[in-house]
Amino acid sequence: AEGHVDQYLDLDKGDDESLCRCNSVVTDGEVNVASRFTFGHLEEAHTLFYCRGHEYRVKDGKSRIEYTRNNPDDNKHSPDELIIISSEPLTEKHAGDFVSVPPNHIIIAHCAGTLDIQPIVLEEQQPSSS
Numbered sequence: 767a768e769g770h771v772d773q774y775l776d777l778d779k780g781d782d783e784s785l786c787r788c789n790s791v792v793t794d795g796e797v798n799v800a801s802r803f804t805f806g807h808l809e810e811a812h813t814l815f816y817c818r819g820h821e822y823r824v825k826d827g828k829s830r831i832e833y834t835r836n837n838p839d840d841n842k843h844s845p846d847e848l849i850i851i852s853s854e855p856l857t858e859k860h861a862g863d864f865v866s867v868p869p870n871h872i873i874i875a876h877c878a879g880t881l882d883i884q885p886i887v888l889e890e891q892q893p894s895s896s
Contacts, residue, residue: 787812789853798875800851802867803886811869816881817850819863829857849875 785806792799804811819831831850850856851873855864867873867883874882 785810789814791851796877798849798851799872800867800875801872801886802869804869805888808869813853814867814873815852815855815864816867816873816875817852817856817864818881819848819850822848822850822856831857831863847879849879849881851875 785804787804787806787810788801789803789812790801800814802811802814817831821832823830823832850864852864857863868885870886870888872884872886874884
């Protein structure tokens with residue numbers, strides 16, 4: 767059925783019974799779109815993280831991200847760079863390599879290495895037009 771998410775939630779309750787949490791990922795093989803969505807208490811949203819790097823390695827049961835550049839926060843990204851989207855950081859020692867996606871946002875990762883994060887706006891949050 768077509769419609770808005772908020773049509774299926776009881777917006778007047780305002781209690782734990784109206785809490786909805788959903789993370790989802792879809793892809794067409796070229797673009798990955800993942801969402802971190804909650805309706806109700808934002809602090810109770812499921813977690814969603816992303817990380818950029820050149821290679822993901824697991825050795826002796828420990829995982830790590832390898833970088834092709836000196837600064838992992840550098841905005842210069844290459845098509846051979848990987849983007850990992852996960853519910854939790856995959857590395858223990860360098861968990862800071864993973865960046866948290868804010869609640870009620872989608873992350874769009876293109877195979878060309880570009881990344882975009884956009885808010886999910888519920889109909890009740892949109893300004894009314896006069």
